[in-house]
Amino acid sequence: MLVNRKLILAHFWLAFAVFGIALTLGAWQMFIRSPIGTWLSNPELYYRSLTAHGTVMGYVFPTLVAMGFGYAISEAALQQRLVGVRWAWVGFWLIVAGSVMAVIPIALGRASVLYTFYPPLIGNVFYYLGVVLVVVGSWIWVALMSVNLRVWRRAHPGAPVPLAMFANVAGSYLWAWTAVGAALELLLQIIPVAAGLKSTIDAGLARVFFSWTLHAIVYFWLMPTYIAYYTIVPRAIGGRIYSDSMARISFILFLVVAMPIGMHHTFADPQVGAGFKFIHSAFTALVALPTLLTVFTICASVEIAARLRGGRGMFGWIRALPWDNPMMLALAFSFIMLGFGGAGGLINMSYQLDASIHNTQWITGHFHLIFGGAIVIMYFAIAYDLWPHLTGRELIDVRLIRTQLWLWFIGMIVTTFPWHWVGILGMPRRMAYFDFGDPAIAPQALSVTLSAIGGFILLASGIMFIVILARGMRTPKIDAGPYRFALAVHQPATVPVALNTHALWVALMIGLTLTNYGYPILNLALSSGTSVPAVYVGAQ
Amino acid sequence: MSTRDLFTLRNSHFRIGVGITAAILIVTAIAGFIVLPFAQPWVKFADVWDAICSAAGVPQRAAGVTAPEQGKRLSEVVLTSNTLARPSQEAIGRGATLAQRCAICHGPTGVSRADSPNLAGQYAAVIYKQLHDFRSGARTNAVMSPFAINLTDQEITDLSNYYAYLPRLPAYHPTPQLPKPNIVIYGAPMRGIAPCGACHGSLDNKTGSPWLEGQSEAYMKAQLHAFAAGERRNDISQQMRNIARAMTPQEIEAAAAYYASQPPDVVKAVD
Incomplete structure (x- = not known):
């Protein structure tokens, strides 16, 4: 039951439009700092583009996808009209306003601070206010998800919350809490300096605040993908979820352990104590657990589908899978990229191994593989799956869809594998250009060129994606039927209260944040002499 | 089903x-x-509490390291994107009048005959910062400090805008251009030295860093030695001191001679 289709479509279209722009910028960046592009005479243009690319891809695009998908889940899974539609539109327009407000100073070269802010660099105040508006807009969504679930519960006392909605609300709570770190950094530290009220800033404290946001935000980006794994893929390929409880436990584990781990981003920072770095590293290892649970459950669910289709043998069932189904293809690609990206992640989270790749191109390769690869390819799949239900029209270009997914997968591998490699060789990240004529780095020219070619494959795939969706708005009308989510092998009749509500896990999430971040933040906030002069972008 | 249950x-x-x-x-x-603090045999702790405090990141003074001197003034100049934006013709005119008293050392056209810096066409932010530092005492010089001490904020801004407005002229006694020494092209990555041009204008300009082409060789050498010895300390976060300390005397010589031999018109303009 999708009633507010226009609302959901607006979120998706805006998400994919800004995605298209940021993707183009990304491909240009790959090109300009590769040996096939000529040196950029003004490196500031590169950082301008990089800031726009990161701000859109990190804040605007995934947030809009999560919101649009969240509204769709709320209506389709709970079988009730969205409560608070007007507020949902307010949230949407806040994001539009915030994005415009942030992009103008970026385009003018007044906010080339990258999306991770990097104080003591300080850009134009409107950039930060724009980002704040985007976050506030998304918090409206968080509140609406909570309210809608509450309304449903009142009408269905004691009934198990549908898995998709349970996971969706878990994702929204995770986002609400993880965004607090960056919000504190912006409101207490950066915006007062950007507005000219102060001229010094505690950059170390700001980095700790940002690490609060920076890692769990990845799991917020991941949530729609995991929801699709569990509740769309099995239905789309004709199978069932292997275990409903396992799915709930995975989402709960994300809620608890995604938060108190961000300091593995600050391994090289002297202002954080080694003991806290160790605790965060240990909890980061734990976050592999829900992913491993998910890989197991989804493989089992897929096997069910294959056996139902007549698959036999220990591995023979793999051939019986519907490989021409875009959803199957997207899942397989996503898992492969998740596997490689996850293996790289294990290296990043271990203190000693991190030392060799910290701040190198390895890191950029890593998060592009996980986010741009494993996560975004499922965003495509979600859009393809929902589109006929949102537009009432069929997506007829199935072959084109498959090509698009293949190209995205190939492009991402071609882009990120050499990227990891040059990182191991020590190539630093955040560089506008390299002198490949220098004998010391000339051998890396080939890898960087390959990477840039991968970037163009991704751009081609991205354009195809938008074309497919746009053409899907003009095909003849059909009746797509009600939107359904996958069922479990054993659909739960009752669920223990702990697996049907979020309170306990939210409490643990906040508790662990206090234990793992409380002292480092207080220590830095209360120490004197830790601030440094701000460096204003564009000051000459 | 309530939270009580x-x-x-x-x-x-x-x-x-909760238990797990x-x-x-x-x-x-x-x-x-x-466990891990004590697993490092090269670190000594007084007791368990000392180890815990160390691992928690409680600020401690490491033995054998003296505290930084608090008595010396540090640079407090802050530049925002509006500080020196779009000077009016009047401001430049006021600066020109004020600059008459600078001409004795820095030359009537902003090109020095006295081994003082050439200011014609220098980045405004550079002059602004140095004048503020001379005024506050973060940088001292027997000749320059008395000139700066009575300048107002407005006068400093006007002077900066005036000199930035002047055309860049070649030095009085240009020498034949020298080839680039390695320290200028590559810096010395293993010693943490970036190529000079990464900040000083030929590759990129970092706010507050002057361009150096055609400046007096004696002046640049003296400044590098002063940075290395810690006598000059108005560079933010010790950027120049760290570089100068790591340079060899030969490299200082080569870099100063190279820059002195270059014409100033190759410098990257500020947007």
């Missing part, structure tokens, strides 16, 4: 969830704060 020890999910989480936290805390 949830947050109670009778609920096995509550017991297991707390157990992991305690085990990792003991490992991170007690």
Whole structure:
């Protein structure tokens, strides 16, 4: 039951439009700092583009996808009209306003601070206010998800919350809490300096605040993908979820352990104590657990589908899978990229191994593989799956869809594998250009060129994606039927209260944040002499 | 189904969830704060509490390291994107009048005959910062300090805009251009030295860094030695001091001679 289709479509279209722009910028960046592009005479243009690319891809695009998908889940899974539609539109327009407000100073070269802010660099105040508006807009969504679930519960006392909605609300709570770190950094530290009220800033404290946001935000980006794994893929390929409880436990584990781990981003920072770095590293290892649970459950669910289709043998069932189904293809690609990206992640989270790749191109390769690869390819799949239900029209270009997914997968591998490699060789990240004529780095020219070619494959795939969706708005009308989510092998009749509500896990999430971040933040906030002069972008 | 049933020890999910989480936290805390600090034989701790404080990141003064001197003034100049934006013709005119008293050393056209810096066409931010530092005492010079001490903020801004407005002229006695020494092209990555041009204008300009082409060789050498010896200390976060300390005397010589031999018109303009 999708009633507010226009609302959901607006979120998706805006998400994919800004995605298209940021993707183009990304491909240009790959090109300009590769040996096939000529040196950029003004490196500031590169950082301008990089800031726009990161701000859109990190804040605007995934947030809009999560919101649009969240509204769709709320209506389709709970079988009730969205409560608070007007507020949902307010949230949407806040994001539009915030994005415009942030992009103008970026385009003018007044906010080339990258999306991770990097104080003591300080850009134009409107950039930060724009980002704040985007976050506030998304918090409206968080509140609406909570309210809608509450309304449903009142009408269905004691009934198990549908898995998709349970996971969706878990994702929204995770986002609400993880965004607090960056919000504190912006409101207490950066915006007062950007507005000219102060001229010094505690950059170390700001980095700790940002690490609060920076890692769990990845799991917020991941949530729609995991929801699709569990509740769309099995239905789309004709199978069932292997275990409903396992799915709930995975989402709960994300809620608890995604938060108190961000300091593995600050391994090289002297202002954080080694003991806290160790605790965060240990909890980061734990976050592999829900992913491993998910890989197991989804493989089992897929096997069910294959056996139902007549698959036999220990591995023979793999051939019986519907490989021409875009959803199957997207899942397989996503898992492969998740596997490689996850293996790289294990290296990043271990203190000693991190030392060799910290701040190198390895890191950029890593998060592009996980986010741009494993996560975004499922965003495509979600859009393809929902589109006929949102537009009432069929997506007829199935072959084109498959090509698009293949190209995205190939492009991402071609882009990120050499990227990891040059990182191991020590190539630093955040560089506008390299002198490949220098004998010391000339051998890396080939890898960087390959990477840039991968970037163009991704751009081609991205354009195809938008074309497919746009053409899907003009095909003849059909009746797509009600939107359904996958069922479990054993659909739960009752669920223990702990697996049907979020309170306990939210409490643990906040508790662990206090234990793992409380002292480092207080220590830095209360120490004197830790601030440094701000460096204003564009000051000459 | 209420939260009362949830947050109670009778609920096995509550017991297991909270129990496992707390157990992991305690085990990792003991490992991170007690076991691992003592596993490093090269670090000595007075007692367990000392190890815990160290692992928690409590600020401590390491033995054998003297505290930085607090008596010396540090640079306090802050530049925002509006500080020197779009000077009016009047401001430049006021600066020109004020600059008459600078001409004795810095030359009537902003090109010095006295081994003082050439100011014609220098980045405004550079002159602005140095004048503020001379005024506050963060940088001192027997000749320059008395000139700066009575300048107002407005006068400093006007002077900066005036000199930035002047055309860049070649030095009075240009020498034949020298080839680029390695320290200028590559810096010395293993010693943490970036190529000079990464900040000083030929590749990129970092706010507050002057362009150096055609400046007096004696002046540049003296400044590099002063940075290395810690006599000049108005560079933010010791950027120049760290570089100068790591340079060899030969490299200082080569860099100063190279820059002195270059014409100033190759410098990157500011947007």
